[in-house]
Amino acid sequence: MNRKKVSIFGGTGFIGSLLTAALSHHGYRITVFSRDRNVQNSASCLPGVEYVNECKLEDEALIREHLQGSEFVINMIGTLDNKRRRATKAHVAFPKRIFEIADELGVKKMIHFSALGAKAGSSSTFLSTKGEGDKELLDLAQNRQMKLAIVAPSLVVGYEDAFTYHVARWVRTMPILLLPMAKAEIQPVFVNDVVDATVKLLETDHEQTVFELAGTERYTLKEIAKKIASEITPRKRTIIGFPNGLASFIALFWGFMPRFPYSRNLIKASKTPSVTDRQDFEVLGITPASYESVRQYEMPTTVLDKYYYDRLNARRPVKS
Incomplete structure (x- = not known):
């Protein structure tokens, strides 16, 4: 063949x-x-x-x-x-x-x-x-x-995504979470839908050239952090927006570290809403999954031991 x-x-x-x-x-x-x-x-x-x-x-x-x-x-x-x-x-x-x-x-x-x-x-x-x-x-x-x-x-989420892992780690370890980029607007899209769209683009031709791929719901980063917090711990977590200016100043000195969760560049990017009114998944014949439908089953928020991040980097199975 x-x-x-x-x-x-x-x-x-x-x-x-x-x-x-x-x-x-x-x-x-x-x-x-x-x-x-x-x-x-x-x-x-x-x-x-x-x-x-x-x-x-x-x-x-x-x-x-x-x-x-x-x-x-x-x-x-x-x-x-x-x-x-x-x-x-x-x-x-x-x-x-x-x-x-x-x-x-x-x-x-x-x-x-x-x-x-x-x-x-x-x-x-x-x-x-x-x-x-x-x-x-x-x-x-x-x-x-x-x-x-x-x-x-838009923001691509799914099992092994670093974004969800970092938010979950912060929420689990900090009773009061000072969250940078809290007002950032995103439209999370499931990674499997992005993969399916890419395969479709290989196999078929379209008049359209640019495809904006986004999920069905819009959130702020703070709203997503609250959803994650409600799932992974029964303890009350207070989430407060951390000023972007101060977060950027901290990243100036610490942002180069391998596991530091954000950078000055990312803070600047968060000021631009990552949302769209276009329905480009429909052009490709795909119905995108909602964030709510995949969050509980696909996000790496349930088990966070000290080796969790290393397992993700090594693409090894996570203990359940």
């Missing part, structure tokens, strides 16, 4: 690992490019999955070699780095170059992951460079054979 090949950049993270597994189950051959060494996750041992380890953005010859024969390419690379030069490289220069190389090699379609609210000129380095990258790709696609689809999700 001649199986179609998909190449994925940034495919070792939360969404990428699940997408790789789903594509393997659908019979695709997958090549995952990673800048890390000896990547091991839940998709590593699946049939038809190949990892190209220690592949940096500058390794164009290596990228060309392993991109050969691909019908599709998916770019999921993203960074919350505060340095505009590094963010521009990751979100603008690299996606543009990958598009050009893939088009030269005869790839049929590129799916590029952006973010809901991405816009050039945003105060957030993340959102502004993502917006610049989207515009560069849209301009390129007008004059090239290869088709383009841009996926712009």
Whole structure:
């Protein structure tokens, strides 16, 4: 059987690992490019999955070699780095170059992951460079054979998502939670729905190019924290919004730490509502799950021992 090949950049993270597994189950051959060494996750041992380890953005010859024969390419690379030069490289220069190389090699379609609210000129380095990258790709696609689809999700949640884990950890350990970005508006979308949408975009063509993917309900971060608190502990938890200015000042000194839960860039991004009135899931024939329907069963909030975070990083089963 001649199986179609998909190449994925940034495919070792939360969404990428699940997408790789789903594509393997659908019979695709997958090549995952990673800048890390000896990547091991839940998709590593699946049939038809190949990892190209220690592949940096500058390794164009290596990228060309392993991109050969691909019908599709998916770019999921993203960074919350505060340095505009590094963010521009990751979100603008690299996606543009990958598009050009893939088009030269005869790839049929590129799916590029952006973010809901991405816009050039945003105060957030993340959102502004993502917006610049989207515009560069849209301009390129007008004059090239290869088709383009841009996926712009709101906050993606599901089993193993770091956002829910951090909120749950704070709520469990602190009787009074000072919550940064408490007023941030989000429209949580279930990771399985994002994966299904991506597979649909590979298998079908649409006139539409940009797909804004969001769940069915809108919340503030504080509202979600209250929901998590009511589930994981019978003890009363007081949740108070922490001023973004003060949180940003703290992140200036501590935000570089590996497990620090937020950054100055993330605080700036939270000022832009991650919501949409569009119904792009319907365009793809998908009914998105509500946050309420998946929260109790898919969110990692029930067991939080001292090794929990390490198990998530290693993609190992969590004890129940």
